Amino acid sequence: MELNIQAFGIAKDIVGGSEVQLQVNEKITAAELKKLLESRYQQLSKLSSFLLAVNDEYAEPEVVVNAGDEIAIIPPVSGG
């Protein structure tokens, strides 16, 4: 299935835009998606850390991602 993935902060610089599309297996988990992103965009591994958000919630590794989910790459936050 195709996923739209939003990118913020330094992740935008790394993936080359505010949104990228990825073709993935059905029933992919957040952990697997994270690994896939790291392999496709190796600069992500150089970050202190990053998380994925699925439908505006930080995703636990075992969360299953479905078509149509809103997904975002969340690099280390620095608000306030």
Added chain:
Amino acid sequence: MTKIDIQILTTPLDVAACVNWVMAPESGGIDVFIGTVRNATKGKEVVRLEFEAYVKMAKKEMEKIAHQTIEKWPVNKILIHHRTGSLAIGEIPVIIAVAAAHRAAAFDACRYAIDTLKETVPIWKKEIFHDGEVWVAAHP
């Protein structure tokens, strides 16, 4: 009474308006945290900061923080305003205002709110120097 005011704005924040919003006759103590843009980081001069937010999720996380403060302390009102965009030295990216009957809760809740915001809310700042720019905390 509306206990919670969460906003992400692109215009300058208004400290007096925020304080005014949390004040109420039943509150005897107001605590306000104001974050300001500092002129230097690790001795290097900062020209300006740029703030970016994942707005939908940031508001959700800010609401969670506000609800947590109300669960943990006898908070009457809590306001969390964050600004995005380009901010000059001395400008204000964040205001947190808390009102409670007594000051202890106001102090504790306000500190908790800013400390937690800095850990969980999907907002990012980039430091702009004369010779480059850096996303804060992105790299070890």
